[in-house]
Amino acid sequence: MSHDHESMLCRADAVEEVTDLLERELSTRGTVEMSIEDGAAGRTLAEPVTAPRDVPAHDHATMDGFAVDARDPYPLTVRDEEIFPEDQPPAIAAGETVRIATGAPLPERANAVLKVEEATVEGGELTGSTLEPGTYAYERGSNVSAGETLFRPGERLSAKDLILLRDLGIERVAVYERFSVGLLATGSEIHEGVTPDLDSPMLAALVRSWGHSATIAGTVPDEYDRTEQRIAELADEHDVVITTGGTSVGEKDYVVRALESLGELRFHRVRIRPGKPIAAARLPDHDAVAFAVPGKPVGAHTVATLVMRPFFVGDADPLPTRVATVTSDVGIGTPGFEYAVPVTLDGERATPLGHVDSPLQVYDETFDPSVLSSSTRATRADGFVITESDLSAGESVRVIPYHVIE
Structure with missing residues (x-):
């Protein structure tokens, strides 16, 4: 294995390798149906979501006031009734208007709302400001059109996405099964209790915050055979193995060598500091993916969030700053x-x-x-x-x- 600087990937190329690993895994991954009320947020969509209908399904008022046809001249005859959001709107004739509440559907002929503050009613007749069609009116389909694809497979649902799904009348979605992750800390000093394992709790918390399950699977000393054996065992038990430590090129850094033996090493070392000696591999004989993260805790956190995170959240877009x-x-x-x-x-x-x-x-x-x-x-x-x-x-x-x- 080459360890010169020229063999290192830039971060963008490493993330591309990581997202390719994710796409391979999702192509054969099982799916489950989830209620949007019971855990869909944070999960990765397995199927596209298409709008079953227009949203809104009808024109409605965005202000309290009077439903009008903006083309009709004042004064307008005020009908003796009011439309509320739960009502079916009455028909209005030319030259007529009707009181309307915010969120209520507009009568078929109406195309604008004269808000209360701008309206004058005297003797059953309405006058007010000049309006353009569409004033204070939320038009049918202006939010979403029936048949429009709104979510793609591989997107991770957020809490705010549930607003749109519920508005579409969609109560259940198909999502991929969560990844099961086994975390293994390497190093004799950690295995023998001389140094605490600072990385595994942090990485487990990250994996869980990204929507997957994580198990801290213990430690292994700086011995090649035991390192390889334990990685193989965890790869049989979990979808993903994350190791910490042993990723550099020292005499006792066995993790990357073990990954090369067990499968296909996709990359080792990325041009970012701290965290440079991260590695990623496919372990096809075990149907698993492995990430080897350097042991120094701040470097481990940095490179996990910048390079490994897209595998779990499916998002490699630039981060907000x-x-x-x-x-x-x-x-x-x-x-x-x-x-x-x-x-x-x-x-x-x-x-x-x-x-x-x-x-x-x-x-x-x-x-x-x-x-x-x-x-x-x-x-x-x-x-x-x-x-x-x-x-x-x-x-x-x-x-x-x-x-x-x-």
């Missing part, structure tokens, strides 16, 4: 990498956490991803800035808040 001004100069070391620089936010000020001017002082001017990746206090950052070049104090940066990726 918040604009801020960086407070200190931060240099980068080796060019040709993306650097994820953790920052704390105070209004529009972004302070690099770990910089000598921050509460966590682990580097001076040049960002040190190796040391920072091991610092548990770095988790107190509010987000991170991805950069390929030096940052200058006063520079406008885009911060990816942690809450958008967890």
Whole structure:
């Protein structure tokens, strides 16, 4: 296996490999029907969702007022009744109007609503402001047209998506079965209890927040045969195996070698720091996918959320950012990498956490991803800035808040 810098993938290419792994898995994955009231949010759609009807199904009022045909001249004769949302609207003749409540269906001839504040009624006749057709009227099909495809297979439903599904009258959707994930921490120091396993609880929580099930399956020492055997066992029990530690190129870094032996290594090492030595593999004999995440906790979190996350959420679109001004100069070391620089936010000020001017002082001017990746206090950052070049104090940066990726 080559370990030179030229063999590393950029993050975009690594994510493309990850989404390809996902597409392969979904192509043979089982599906279940879920009620939108009972757990559909957070699940991945297995079938397209097409609008069964127009929404709204009829024109209706968006203001309290009077239903009118905007082409009729004032005064208009006011009918002695009022339309509410639950009513069938009466027919109105030319020159007539009727009181209408917000959300109520418009009579067939009406095409606008004169709101109460602009209306004058005297002697049973209405006068008011000049209207254009469509004023305060929500037209039939203006939201959704019957037959329109609104959701694609592979999309992950959010809580807000349930609003549209319910409005369409759709109560159940077909979704893919959740992935079952087994988490294995490697390293003799962890296996023997000298060092706590900091990564598995964090990664399990991420997997669950992404809508899947996770089991912390224990530890394995730095022994090749036991590492390979345990990965194989977990691959037989779970859809996905995530290991931590043992992903570099040291004498006791056995995980990537084990993955090569067990299946097809899709990539090893990505041009991002911290978190560079991540790997992904298909294990076809076990019908599983494996991700090998570096052991340093902040690096593990960074690369899991930036590279591994699309496999679980099916979304590789650019992440939402918040604009801020960086407070200190931060240099980068080796060019040709993306650097994820953790920052704390105070209004529009972004302070690099770990910089000598921050509460966590682990580097001076040049960002040190190796040391920072091991610092548990770095988790107190509010987000991170991805950069390929030096940052200058006063520079406008885009911060990816942690809450958008967890």
